[in-house]
Amino acid sequence: MRRDTLSSLALVSSSVACGMMAWSGITLALPLAVAFPAFWSLAPNRLTAAMVSAGYFLAASHGLPQGVATYFRADLWLGLALWLIASSAFVLVHALLWSSGTGWASGARYVLAMLITALPPIGILGWAHPITAAGILFPGLGWIGLTAMAAGLALMATRYRPAAIVAFASLWIWSAACGKTANLGHEWLGVDLKLGKALGRNGSLQWHRDLFTRVNSVREPGYRVVVLPESALGLWTPTVERLWREQLRGLDTTVIAGAAIVNADGYDNVMVSVSATDARIIYRERMPVPVSMWRPWANWAGQQDGARAVMFGTPVVEIAGSRIAPLICYEQLLVWPLLQSMLHSPDRIVLIGNGWWTEGTNIVAIQRSSAEAWSRLFAVPVTISFNR
CATH class of the missing domain: 1.10.1760 (Arp2/3 complex 21 kDa subunit ARPC3)
Incomplete structure (x- = not known):
C-alpha cells in the first residue's frame, strides 16, 4: 500500500x-x-x-x-x-x-x-x-x-x-x-501596444486620431499591412470607419485591427480591415473566452450582453493578396480553430489579442509560444499583435 x-x-x-x-x-x-x-x-x-x-x-x-x-x-x-x-x-x-x-x-x-x-x-x-x-x-x-x-x-x-x-x-x-520560425516577411507589421484596459473603451474621435498617429509613427516603408490588437478600434461604427479611411487616404496601407459589433444577441468580437478605399469585417471570432465573454446561458436568463461564438466560421480570408488564418486571443490556446484554418492552406497566420488582464502571469507568453509552434509546423509565417 x-x-x-x-x-x-x-x-x-x-x-x-x-x-x-x-x-x-x-x-x-x-x-x-x-x-x-x-x-x-x-x-x-x-x-x-x-x-x-x-x-x-x-x-x-x-x-x-x-x-x-x-x-x-x-x-x-x-x-x-x-x-x-x-x-x-x-x-x-x-x-x-x-x-x-x-x-x-x-x-x-x-x-x-x-x-x-x-x-x-x-x-x-x-x-x-x-x-x-x-x-x-x-x-x-x-x-x-x-x-x-x-x-x-x-x-x-x-x-x-x-x-x-x-x-x-x-x-x-x-x-x-x-529549427527556425517561418520567415515573417517584410510587408506585414504586428504592432504591440501597452495601453492596458483602456484600449477600445474610449470611443472618442480624438482617441482614434491618437491611435492612428501611433500606428503611423511605427509604420516603416515597405509595410503594406499593419496589424493592431484585439479591441483596438472599440465599437465599429460607420463614423469610425469613415475616420480611419480618411486618415489612411494617400497611404498604400491596410490596417487590420480588433473591434466589436453590437447586435441583437450581444456582440461579435471581430477583425476588421480598413484602407483608404475599402473597409470590411473580415472575421468574427469562432470561440470567445468562456464565462468572461461567451455566455450561452445568458439568453436563457434574458441577458444579451455576451459575445457570440461563430464556431467553425470563416477559417481563411484574403487580404492584400494573401490568404490569412485569423485567430483572436483565446483561440490561440486551442487546437481546432488553427487546424480548421490550416485545412485551407493559408499564406500567413494573423493573431491578435488583448492581454491587459494577464499582468503577472505567463498567459500571453504561452499564446505566443503556441503560435510559434504552429507556425513552425506548417512553415507559415505569423504576424502577432497584443495589447498589455
Whole structure:
C-alpha cells in the first residue's frame, strides 16, 4: 500500500512539473508535454489517473486564477473556482478513458482522449494540448508531422514508450539546434501596444486620431499591412470607419485591427480591415473566452450582453493578396480553430489579442509560444499583435 501511495505521489508530482515547465511560455520547452501520456498510462488506478491529469492541466494553466481575478476585479477565490471548473472536462475525459493495460489498447484510448480534448465541445477548454509540440519536433512537416506527433504520443501511453522517448529526445535536440520560425516577411507589421484596459473603451474621435498617429509613427516603408490588437478600434461604427479611411487616404496601407459589433444577441468580437478605399469585417471570432465573454446561458436568463461564438466560421480570408488564418486571443490556446484554418492552406497566420488582464502571469507568453509552434509546423509565417 505504501509503495502504491509513493508511486502515485511521484506520478502526480512529475505531471505537475511537466505541465509547469512545458507551458512556461518558452517555445522550446513545449516538447516536455509529451511526458504527460506516459504519467497518465502508468497510473496504478483511475483515481491516480485523474490526479495526474488534474496536476498537468492545473500546472499548465496556473496563471488563470490571477488573470480571472484581475479581469473581474474580484477576489482570488473566483479565479480559483473557474480554474478548477475549467480543468474538470480535461480530467474527466482522461479519467474515464484510463485503463490498467499498457498495450495498444492504452495507446488507442489516449488517441481518443487527444481527439476529444482537441475538438468541440470539450475542445472549447482544450488548452495545454500536448499535440502543440508537433511544431517543435516536426517543423515544416505540416499534417504529416501532426500525424507523426499523434502516433508518438500514443506510443508514450504503451510499453513501447522507451522507443518514443528516444525518438522525441533526438528530434528535440535537432530542433533546438536547427529549427527556425517561418520567415515573417517584410510587408506585414504586428504592432504591440501597452495601453492596458483602456484600449477600445474610449470611443472618442480624438482617441482614434491618437491611435492612428501611433500606428503611423511605427509604420516603416515597405509595410503594406499593419496589424493592431484585439479591441483596438472599440465599437465599429460607420463614423469610425469613415475616420480611419480618411486618415489612411494617400497611404498604400491596410490596417487590420480588433473591434466589436453590437447586435441583437450581444456582440461579435471581430477583425476588421480598413484602407483608404475599402473597409470590411473580415472575421468574427469562432470561440470567445468562456464565462468572461461567451455566455450561452445568458439568453436563457434574458441577458444579451455576451459575445457570440461563430464556431467553425470563416477559417481563411484574403487580404492584400494573401490568404490569412485569423485567430483572436483565446483561440490561440486551442487546437481546432488553427487546424480548421490550416485545412485551407493559408499564406500567413494573423493573431491578435488583448492581454491587459494577464499582468503577472505567463498567459500571453504561452499564446505566443503556441503560435510559434504552429507556425513552425506548417512553415507559415505569423504576424502577432497584443495589447498589455
